[in-house]
Amino acid sequence: MSDAAAGPVADLAVIGAGPAGMAAAVAAAGAGLRVVLIDAGPRLGGQYFRHPPPGFHARRPGALHHGFARFTHLAAELDRHGAEIRLRHRVWAVERGVPAAHSPDRTGTDVPSAAPRTRPGTSAGGALTGPEGPLRTAGGETGPRDMPGTGPAEPALDGCVLVHCLAGDREERREQVAARSLVIATGAHDRVLPFPGWDLPGVFTAGGAQALLKGDLVVAGRTVVVAGSGPFLLPVATGLAAAGARVAAVLEAGRRLAAVPALAAHPARLAEAAGYARRLAWHRIPYLGRHTVIAAHGRDGLTHVTVADLDRDWTPRRRRTIACDALAVGYGFVPQIELATQLGCATRGDGDGGPVVVVDAGMRTSVPGVYAAGEPTGVGGAELAEAEGWIAGRAVAADLGRRVRPAPALAARRDRLAAFAAALSRAYPVRDGWRSWLTGDTLICRCEEVPYARLTEAAALGATDARALKLLARPGMGWCQGRVCGYAVARLAGAEAEPPRRPIAQPIRLGDLAAGAGALGHPLGDDRPSDPAPAPAAGGGADATADPAADRTEDRTADPAAESTTDFAAAPRDGLTADRRRPRRRRTQQERTPDDDDP
Amino acid sequence: MADVVVIGAGMVGAACAYFAARAGLDVTVVDRGPVAAGTTGAGEGNILVSDKEPGPELELALLSGRLWRELAELGGFEYEAKGGLVVAETGEVLGELTRLAAAQAARGVASVAVPPGELPAREPNLAAGLAGGVLYPQDAQVQPMLAAAVLLRHAPGARLRTGVTVTGFLRHGDRVTGVRTDKGDIPAGAVVNAAGTWSGQVAALAGLDLPVLPRRGFILVTEPLTGAGGEPPIRHKVYTAAYVAGVASDSADLSTSAVIEGTQAGTVLIGASRERVGFDRTLSIPVLEILARQAVALFPFLAARRVIRAYCGFRPYCPDHLPVIGPDPRAPGLYHACGHEGAGIGLAPATGHLLAGFLTGAAPEVDPAPFRPERFAA
Numbered sequence: 001m002s003d004a005a006a007g008p009v010a011d012l013a014v015i016g017a018g019p020a021g022m023a024a025a026v027a028a029a030g031a032g033l034r035v036v037l038i039d040a041g042p043r044l045g046g047q048y049f050r051h052p053p054p055g056f057h058a059r060r061p062g063a064l065h066h067g068f069a070r071f072t073h074l075a076a077e078l079d080r081h082g083a084e085i086r087l088r089h090r091v092w093a094v095e096r097g098v099p100a101a102h103s104p105d106r107t108g109t110d111v112p113s114a115a116p117r118t119r120p121g122t123s124a125g126g127a128l129t130g131p132e133g134p135l136r137t138a139g140g141e142t143g144p145r146d147m148p149g150t151g152p153a154e155p156a157l158d159g160c161v162l163v164h165c166l167a168g169d170r171e172e173r174r175e176q177v178a179a180r181s182l183v184i185a186t187g188a189h190d191r192v193l194p195f196p197g198w199d200l201p202g203v204f205t206a207g208g209a210q211a212l213l214k215g216d217l218v219v220a221g222r223t224v225v226v227a228g229s230g231p232f233l234l235p236v237a238t239g240l241a242a243a244g245a246r247v248a249a250v251l252e253a254g255r256r257l258a259a260v261p262a263l264a265a266h267p268a269r270l271a272e273a274a275g276y277a278r279r280l281a282w283h284r285i286p287y288l289g290r291h292t293v294i295a296a297h298g299r300d301g302l303t304h305v306t307v308a309d310l311d312r313d314w315t316p317r318r319r320r321t322i323a324c325d326a327l328a329v330g331y332g333f334v335p336q337i338e339l340a341t342q343l344g345c346a347t348r349g350d351g352d353g354g355p356v357v358v359v360d361a362g363m364r365t366s367v368p369g370v371y372a373a374g375e376p377t378g379v380g381g382a383e384l385a386e387a388e389g390w391i392a393g394r395a396v397a398a399d400l401g402r403r404v405r406p407a408p409a410l411a412a413r414r415d416r417l418a419a420f421a422a423a424l425s426r427a428y429p430v431r432d433g434w435r436s437w438l439t440g441d442t443l444i445c446r447c448e449e450v451p452y453a454r455l456t457e458a459a460a461l462g463a464t465d466a467r468a469l470k471l472l473a474r475p476g477m478g479w480c481q482g483r484v485c486g487y488a489v490a491r492l493a494g495a496e497a498e499p500p501r502r503p504i505a506q507p508i509r510l511g512d513l514a515a516g517a518g519a520l521g522h523p524l525g526d527d528r529p530s531d532p533a534p535a536p537a538a539g540g541g542a543d544a545t546a547d548p549a550a551d552r553t554e555d556r557t558a559d560p561a562a563e564s565t566t567d568f569a570a571a572p573r574d575g576l577t578a579d580r581r582r583p584r585r586r587r588t589q590q591e592r593t594p595d596d597d598d599p
Numbered sequence: 600m601a602d603v604v605v606i607g608a609g610m611v612g613a614a615c616a617y618f619a620a621r622a623g624l625d626v627t628v629v630d631r632g633p634v635a636a637g638t639t640g641a642g643e644g645n646i647l648v649s650d651k652e653p654g655p656e657l658e659l660a661l662l663s664g665r666l667w668r669e670l671a672e673l674g675g676f677e678y679e680a681k682g683g684l685v686v687a688e689t690g691e692v693l694g695e696l697t698r699l700a701a702a703q704a705a706r707g708v709a710s711v712a713v714p715p716g717e718l719p720a721r722e723p724n725l726a727a728g729l730a731g732g733v734l735y736p737q738d739a740q741v742q743p744m745l746a747a748a749v750l751l752r753h754a755p756g757a758r759l760r761t762g763v764t765v766t767g768f769l770r771h772g773d774r775v776t777g778v779r780t781d782k783g784d785i786p787a788g789a790v791v792n793a794a795g796t797w798s799g800q801v802a803a804l805a806g807l808d809l810p811v812l813p814r815r816g817f818i819l820v821t822e823p824l825t826g827a828g829g830e831p832p833i834r835h836k837v838y839t840a841a842y843v844a845g846v847a848s849d850s851a852d853l854s855t856s857a858v859i860e861g862t863q864a865g866t867v868l869i870g871a872s873r874e875r876v877g878f879d880r881t882l883s884i885p886v887l888e889i890l891a892r893q894a895v896a897l898f899p900f901l902a903a904r905r906v907i908r909a910y911c912g913f914r915p916y917c918p919d920h921l922p923v924i925g926p927d928p929r930a931p932g933l934y935h936a937c938g939h940e941g942a943g944i945g946l947a948p949a950t951g952h953l954l955a956g957f958l959t960g961a962a963p964e965v966d967p968a969p970f971r972p973e974r975f976a977a
Contacts, residue, residue: 461748462633514894
């Protein structure tokens with residue numbers, strides 16, 4: 001191990017074990033840092049490297065990937081450098097500063113511990129902030145620095161980041177990881193445009209269909225239509241076809257990939273596009289530009305879809321129907337940045353309808369000690385994500401005083417890939433004509449069952465932005481907290497999406513929240529196996545999708561070969577899971593004083 | 600020229616606009632954001648008499664309660680006369696609660712003593728071992744965002760201008776004759792400052808000191824829940840007696856008390872925390888943990904239920920816990936309707952009613968003197 005300071009504080013916590021997070025963890029661990037890599041999924045790899053569990057006895061688990069060798073290399077390096085891996089850990093909150101439970105002089109009350117959690121400078125009424133209590137102010141103004149010894153009167157987490165997790169599946173419990181630095185590599189989720197019938201069983205996001213295939217070796221249907229926009233449709237279609245589905249068509253609302261000018265400047269990408277074209281031809285799959293699915297039909301499940309060719313603005317012209325029992329639809333990806341916004345990291349509009357985390361050349365966010373890599377800094381695909389992960393991990397090591405050799409080639413590679421990603425994203429904008437697909441009863445928010453008509457009513461009442469639409473009509477107030485409908489609602493409000501405000505990023509049982517963080521635990525001394533047993537065969541496949549909250553803090557990518565798990569069929573409505581999971585008492589709780597009588 | 604410009608399209612501004620327009624005035628409402636985007640959109644929609652000791656605020660609340668029942672006839676927003684149940688953990692607290700209820704009764708507040716044995720019949724999922732409670736049938740809950748929007752819509756002839764930021768006041772000597780905005784000047788016979796927690800900043804644009812400060816509160820939202828037989832698992836607004844003390848406290852430090860209620864969407868809202876930390880939205884996990892702990896102590900079944908969201912808002916706090924309603928003698932033509940702390944939804948109709956009276960010269964239904972803006976002058 002490294003010579004890093006002893007104690008229960010890691011040098012680096014990485015959230016998300018996709019290409020970006022794995023690379024960041026390898027880079028930092030390789031430089032001698034104590035690294036904890038956290039992911040919600042049961043296996044390393046995130047969405048891009050999603051692969052079936054060992055129990056599936058897949059002959060070649062990497063057969064559905066290109067670049068699987070990268071994964072095995074990264075996994076081996078993590079192992080070699082002794083990075084601690086925590087899988088099945090859903091992160092529900094991150095914060096800076098000292099947890100109350102860690103205060104050694106903690107008394108029966110929680111009240112004083114909360115008072116000083118104010119960052120000077122973020123508070124308009126600085127003079128009004130509470131007195132400094134026994135704990136330190138969250139040190140937003142200082143960077144990570146060497147930790148002094150952890151004497152009893154010296155809170156050791158000053159300026160650190162505390163990652164709050166829910167660990168395990170059915171036997172979920174709270175765990176905290178404390179670290180001097182944090183890399184946010186949480187990927188992205190599918191960007192969804194609603195249309196009539198999108199809530200029918202058999203309709204998947206493109207990423208959801210891909211995740212089923214890669215993770216569970218399940219083909220979404222016998223006859224599949226793949227629709228939406230962006231190059232990601234191509235690996236989804238060819239993957240499904242290779243797995244035995246009949247892919248009736250790939251419908252691209254924008255232009256076909258070969259027609260994207262940016263491709264010409266990138267021979268490797270051009271070759272990749274040609275490869276997809278060959279495979280589509282081999283499977284006799286039509287690939288139509290300026291077409292998409294504008295409605296899905298069926299009584300209990302999908303039976304056919306309405307396909308339209310579109311004008312420049314995506315307004316439908318001629319229509320026809322295609323019979324199918326599955327539809328995989330996706331319009332790109334939304335970076336998952338709520339953990340960054342919880343910490344107050346600055347964001348910017350990426351010009352593609354969504355906010356992304358602002359980073360410098362070392363992937364440092366505006367909050368000292370916090371870094372972001374991969375899709376949260378802008379959707380760009382696995383290769384770019386991995387490059388950013390390397391840069392972030394090296395920057396963390398350098399910022400913590402390790403000797404890191406400059407790597408100009410890495411930076412140049414990152415810039416080149418980022419420029420291509422930006423060009424690709426500009427080539428696949430979502431046009432406003434999609435609104436004309438909607439009818440009054442088209443659900444916009446499935447969690448709260450909000451139809452389009454209710455949004456138009458709310459707009460007429462003065463709800464002129466997405467948040468006001470939410471307040472008046474409830475879209476985004478349900479289980480998924482607007483991850484699915486947020487983009488569409490923002491577009492309907494005529495604005496770019498605001499940075500997400502999700503102070504609780506994942507559902508958490510009140511009993512677990514009430515139990516408190518408890519004793520801080522030992523982020524590095526935990527004896528849990530880092531490679532948990534394979535998921536039980538029964539239900540193992542369903543787990544990935546049954547809980548809408550699970551499985552989202554992972555890395556996803558958007559260039560040819562990315563996935564996500566938001567499948568439409570696993571509606572958040574079926575996620576009333578409180579009874580499905582038995583509550584379990586946390587280990588020892590030192591105190592449980594009712595606070596009702598506090599002043 | 601407008602008779603009145605109302606600054607703020609929250610619940611209080613909407614009520615001012617509604618009653619002023621109903622009194623025949625020409626009203627323009629401006630807000631820098633959309634409707635109900637400030638504290639109105641961050642609360643629970645409380646319409647309470649139960650938490651108010653006899654005094655000016657209770658009088659305002661009683662008038663408001665009557666007006667809310669009339670306004671609910673407009674339709675278009677949820678209004679639930681569900682009643683409030685205040686519970687006591689100990690016999691001593693129950694004694695205080697009972698004394699408060701008796702004092703309130705003298706002012707017209709209806710209440711029913713609930714002995715411990717009858718608590719399960721009123722709230723089947725309540726924890727065992729409580730000393731008893733008091734039920735207040737006049738307490739109600741409203742969906743405040745929709746209510747504000749609906750009131751604005753039903754204000755005859757009123758214009759709503761969202762996305763308009765007030766940058767200053769038009770003056771003629773001391774007199775306020777309208778507002779300057781980033782979208783041009785709006786002259787008016789009178790200007791109403793209903794900017795909620797930001798009212799102090801608006802007053803400052805007129806060179807006036809108005810001590811309205813933000814007092815932060817967090818709310819937890821559970822997954823949608825239904826009880827046995829489709830009954831809501833929590834029937835009333837249920838809170839502990841400590842809430843009354845928390846509302847009345849002057850401390851800048853954190854105070855919390857359990858305030859729990861269901862909504863028509865099936866979710867359960869869990870509050871309440873109070874702390875004066877400026878406009879800091881930084882998540883405070885210890886506060887959320889305390890709220891959860893208090894909720895589980897009161898309703899043990901909630902332990903197995905999930906919180907799916909949390910949000911925070913900033914109550915407009917005045918040092919004497921009374922709202923500011925009426926003309927400002929320091930700037931004739933400027934009126935205030937703000938500083939309701941956590942009771943703005945409940946007190947909005949009476950506030951709007953009073954303010955419309957000031958504008959038209961109608962006789963007030965409650966004594967407005969305790970709410971006068973100049974009371975803070977040293």
